[in-house]
Structures are given as structure tokens and as C-alpha cells.
Amino acid sequence: MKVLIHHIYEYRKGLRSLVMHTLPASLTEAATTKLRHFGIEYHLQQCLSGKVNIYFGKPECVAVVRRITHSRKLVEMTPEEDxxxxxxxxxxxxxxxERYLKKSGAFPVALSVQNCA
Structure with missing residues (x-):
């Protein structure tokens, strides 16, 4: 929970507009209670192995996360969504x-510098 508190601090100070925090599912209630206490918008996403991703931040950012994730796990998202x-x-x-290229099957690519004439 110390890392969550630090993420909340960074958000409230304007260092981040959106945060993803992963924690054991058993701590979800305590974490969401803390976010509600500060009036912070959040979205929950189930993970593999009994964990939960909590996305929180600016309401517009969280709204986009909701639309992107569609209640799917992170590993189920398309390379573009990821x-x-x-x-x-x-x-x-x-x-x-690099992550996008790997997930989309285009990696490794021969990266070359193009000289302009």
C-alpha cells in the first residue's frame, strides 16, 4: 500500500495524469476506499494470478482506459490498444x-537511417 500512497501523491501533485497500480486482489477494497476518500476516478482490471490493475487519474483518462480495456485483461488487448x-x-x-513491433509480429525490423537529398 505504500507504493499506492506514493502514486496517489504523484497524481495529486500533478506529476501524473494516469496511473496503473497492480496489487493483490485481496487489497482491492482498501485501495479503492483510499481513492474514493480523495475523490479520484478509477477503473479495475482483473489480472492473471489473483491480482488487479487499478487505473486512476483524470476522469477523461480513466474514461479512455475503460473504452480501451472493455473489461479484458491486459494480455488480451491488441498491440494498438497496448x-x-x-x-x-x-x-x-x-x-x-519496440513492444508494439514485437506484439504485432514486425520485430525485429531492419532499422536504417534514410539520408535526405
């Missing part, structure tokens, strides 16, 4: 691009 979600969460763009 890319969008990772980008919204602020993950490094190069890593997100």
Missing part, C-alpha cells in the same frame, strides 16, 4: 515502439 495505454501511462516511447 501501445496507446502504455503511451498514456507515460512509458518511454522507444520501449513502447
Amino acid at each position: 501501445f496507446m495505454l502504455g503511451s498514456m501511462l507515460g512509458y518511454g516511447m522507444q520501449i513502447q515502439c
Whole structure:
């Protein structure tokens, strides 16, 4: 729960617009109680192995997460949905691009620099 408290702190200070926090399903009630206490919008997503992802942040961001996930697990999302979600969460763009290419079956690609004439 200490990491969740830190994520809430970062959100409230404006460092993040959207947070994804993974925790054991048994702590879901305590976590959502804390988010409701601060009036923070959230969305729950079931994971494999008895864990839950809690997405929380700006209402517009959480609304997009709801539309993207459609109550599916993270591993069930398309490469495009996964890319969008990772980008919204602020993950490094190069890593997100590599992840997208791998998930879409286009990796490894021969990356070359094109010179302009």
C-alpha cells in the first residue's frame, strides 16, 4: 500500500495524469476506499494470478482506459490498444515502439537511417 500512497501523491501533485497500480486482489477494497476518500476516478482490471490493475487519474483518462480495456485483461488487448495505454501511462516511447513491433509480429525490423537529398 505504500507504493499506492506514493502514486496517489504523484497524481495529486500533478506529476501524473494516469496511473496503473497492480496489487493483490485481496487489497482491492482498501485501495479503492483510499481513492474514493480523495475523490479520484478509477477503473479495475482483473489480472492473471489473483491480482488487479487499478487505473486512476483524470476522469477523461480513466474514461479512455475503460473504452480501451472493455473489461479484458491486459494480455488480451491488441498491440494498438497496448501501445496507446502504455503511451498514456507515460512509458518511454522507444520501449513502447519496440513492444508494439514485437506484439504485432514486425520485430525485429531492419532499422536504417534514410539520408535526405
